[in-house]
Amino acid sequence: MxxxxxxxxxxxxxxxxxxxxxxxxxxxxxxxxxxxxxxxxxxxxxxxxxxxxxxxxxxxxxxxxxxxxxxxxxxxxxxxxxxxxxxxxxxxxxxxxxxxxxxxxxxxxxxxxxxxxxxxxxxxxxxxxxxxxxxxxxxxxxxxxxxxxxxxxxxxxxxxxxxxxxxxxxxxxxxxxxxxxxxxxxxxxxxxxxxxxxxxxxxxxxxxxxxxxxxxxxxxxxxxxxxxxxxxxxxxxxxxxxxxxxxxxxxxxxxxxxxxxxxxxxxxxxxxxxxxxxxxxxxxxxxxxxxxxxxxxxxxxxxxxxxxKTFDCLTDRFKSNKELSLLPFVPQNMDSRSEEIINIQVTGLAQRLKKIHCDKAVIGISGGLDSTLALMVTVEAFKLNQYDRKGIIGVTMPGFGTTSRTLDNSKKLMEALNVTTFEIPIRDACIQHYKDIQHDINVHDVT
The missing domain is CATH 3.60.110.10 (Carbon-nitrogen hydrolase)
Incomplete structure (x- = not known):
């Protein structure tokens, strides 16, 4: 070659x-x-x-x-x-x-x-x-x-x-x-x-x-x-x-x-x-x-x-005549591609739960994209296995970086999907942890 x-x-x-x-x-x-x-x-x-x-x-x-x-x-x-x-x-x-x-x-x-x-x-x-x-x-x-x-x-x-x-x-x-x-x-x-x-x-x-x-x-x-x-x-x-x-x-x-x-x-x-x-x-x-x-x-x-042997290139720089998408890594058929991804994740999780005889799941819900997707996939997996949604325990843990908007989103999401909801504030626990390791809570440039 x-x-x-x-x-x-x-x-x-x-x-x-x-x-x-x-x-x-x-x-x-x-x-x-x-x-x-x-x-x-x-x-x-x-x-x-x-x-x-x-x-x-x-x-x-x-x-x-x-x-x-x-x-x-x-x-x-x-x-x-x-x-x-x-x-x-x-x-x-x-x-x-x-x-x-x-x-x-x-x-x-x-x-x-x-x-x-x-x-x-x-x-x-x-x-x-x-x-x-x-x-x-x-x-x-x-x-x-x-x-x-x-x-x-x-x-x-x-x-x-x-x-x-x-x-x-x-x-x-x-x-x-x-x-x-x-x-x-x-x-x-x-x-x-x-x-x-x-x-x-x-x-x-x-x-x-x-x-x-x-x-x-x-x-x-x-x-x-x-x-x-x-x-x-x-x-x-x-x-x-x-x-x-x-x-x-x-x-x-x-x-x-x-x-x-x-x-x-x-x-x-x-x-x-x-x-x-x-x-x-x-x-x-x-x-x-x-x-x-x-x-x-x-x-x-x-x-x-x-x-x-065909001809040598006239220049080291290749000029492509191909029309390229402005978003080459974003699928054109976004809806069908997203549905396919969800179905793959749901099927995998549903089979895992079924094989280990588990009808409970605990998920941390921040109100952001990742935890929202995880919760939606879990809900669909429970639905596929005909499990009670109350077996999904959603836990939100507001702390220093939690805004009222993300906290509100996480609560509304769990309520809308009818899962078991827990709110566990961690601000006081974090303050106590700072005290235990003798770290000034106002110093943010040392980890």
């Missing part, structure tokens, strides 16, 4: 071109180059530090080509345009890019993600789970990665890794990237689960997920929970509305999540082309280290690791 930059905070992007043409790789790659060019420029000026950029599934041809995928003219053109993208996207401040493309190998067609960085093709990841239900019939055209003959593919005389078990490590940032392609995430055990167990801390997903009623919420929750299970960052880029047909509507839903939380997300059908987000991979790795069950791997797999 390489060292972290920016305290482990990595900026990433889901890139979904709003304008594409089905079956026109030249047009689509032109749009993709425009967007990557914008990212490269912002990186080079220090405005941003985007180190990963993810495009949608089959973005070079368009996902909705149907039986056009069986035509060599389209497949060959897509390959030529992929290599043009590799060459033209090259820049000193390149992110690592994931691009969707159909590729022929072993007399079969595979739905793939091409991994590209600084003018080089690093490898190819074929899709594993091929949907063939509802409005999806990819199995008509594509084969699963499980049907490949070997783990390499020859492109223009050069052999590249060709496996779903391909992890890309960035020496500059410490990021290790694994890949899902659309349906892979919807499987009972997504490939990315294994990727994370073998070192990935960020998962990218090139997707073309259609819209139905409620599906966007389901998709968001699935990504959020998968990132939580894998304790990782997740970058999801989906096809935009230009992919829509009479059978399917696409919205360009892009999501960036981290360990159970959505960091950034496009609005429904707004066709936002670049969605940025910041993922704290150091926090993810720390959480994994603390979770003693995370690395219990029952099924070890063979993985291919490719190392590259």
């Amino acid at each position: 390489s060292g972290f930059i920016n305290n482990g905070i990595i900026e990433v992007a889901a890139v979904a071109p709003a304008s594409i043409q089905i079956g026109n790789p030249s047009y689509n790659v032109d749009r993709m180059l425009e967007l990557i060019g914008d990212i490269n420029i912002k990186n080079s000026t220090g405005e941003r530090q985007t180190r990963i950029a993810v495009f949608p599934e089959l973005c070079i041809t368009g996902y909705s080509c149907g039986d056009l995928f069986n035509h060599s003219i389209l497949i060959n053109k897509a390959m030529n345009e992929l290599m043009r993208f590799v060459e033209k996207s090259n820049h000193e401040f390149n992110p690592i890019m994931f691009v969707g493309i159909p590729l022929r190998k072993d007399n079969q067609l595979f739905n793939c993600a091409a991994v590209i960085h600084k003018g080089k093709l690093l490898g190819i990841v074929p899709k594993t789970y091929i949907p063939n239900y509802g409005v999806f019939y990819e199995a008509r055209n594509f084969k699963s990665s499980l049907d490949r003959i070997n783990d390499e593919i020859a492109i223009n005389g050069v052999r590249y890794p060709f496996t779903p078990n391909l992890l890309i490590e960035d020496e500059a940032s410490g990021v290790v990237i694994g890949t899902d392609i659309c349906e892979d995430l919807w499987a009972p055990v997504p490939p990315s689960s294994y990727h994370c167990l073998h070192g990935a801390n960020i998962i990218v997903n090139l997707s073309a997920s259609n819209e139905t009623i409620g599906k966007s919420d389901y998709r968001r929750n699935m990504i959020r929970m998968h990132s939580a299970k894998c304790i990782c960052g997740y970058i999801y880029a989906s096809a935009t509305s230009d992919e829509s047909t009479t059978d399917n509507a696409f919205s360009g839903h892009c999501i960036i999540a981290e360990n159970g939380y959505v960091i950034s997300e496009t609005k429904f059908f707004d066709n936002k082309e670049i969605t940025y987000g910041e993922i704290d991979i150091e926090k993810c790795i720390n959480d994994r280290t603390r979770n003693s069950s995370f690395m219990i791997i029952r099924e070890k797999q063979e993985y291919r690791y490719i190392t590259t």
Whole structure:
């Protein structure tokens, strides 16, 4: 594992071109180059530090080509345009890019993600789970990665890794990237689960997920929970509305999540082309280290690791583009969070009382916040165990520092909750104690 930059905070992007043409790789790659060019420029000026950029599934041809995928003219053109993208996207401040493309190998067609960085093709990841239900019939055209003959593919005389078990490590940032392609995430055990167990801390997903009623919420929750299970960052880029047909509507839903939380997300059908987000991979790795069950791997797999290096920071000071809450440690859902805390405390105390066969409790009541909370929890615990509240003995002990207001509050609180009340003034006892230890009651700078 390489060292972290920016305290482990990595900026990433889901890139979904709003304008594409089905079956026109030249047009689509032109749009993709425009967007990557914008990212490269912002990186080079220090405005941003985007180190990963993810495009949608089959973005070079368009996902909705149907039986056009069986035509060599389209497949060959897509390959030529992929290599043009590799060459033209090259820049000193390149992110690592994931691009969707159909590729022929072993007399079969595979739905793939091409991994590209600084003018080089690093490898190819074929899709594993091929949907063939509802409005999806990819199995008509594509084969699963499980049907490949070997783990390499020859492109223009050069052999590249060709496996779903391909992890890309960035020496500059410490990021290790694994890949899902659309349906892979919807499987009972997504490939990315294994990727994370073998070192990935960020998962990218090139997707073309259609819209139905409620599906966007389901998709968001699935990504959020998968990132939580894998304790990782997740970058999801989906096809935009230009992919829509009479059978399917696409919205360009892009999501960036981290360990159970959505960091950034496009609005429904707004066709936002670049969605940025910041993922704290150091926090993810720390959480994994603390979770003693995370690395219990029952099924070890063979993985291919490719190392590259993104750009160096222009300055030692990291400029975050993330919007931070003015009260970061105060929950937004205060009411439900408070209720949950109370319920946990009440349940714990009620069970403790029940197990030790105790229906009495003595609580000191000052009229302040802490004792008020303790009394309220105790009352609820007695209620849960169906105990008489008079078994709660509230004791208030006014002394030198007690004001009439706090004393009055403590009495009213105990009366309102119908508990047994005792008032034990301690002023005289304290004066006697001063006398016993021969301490002048007027001297306050000695303890």
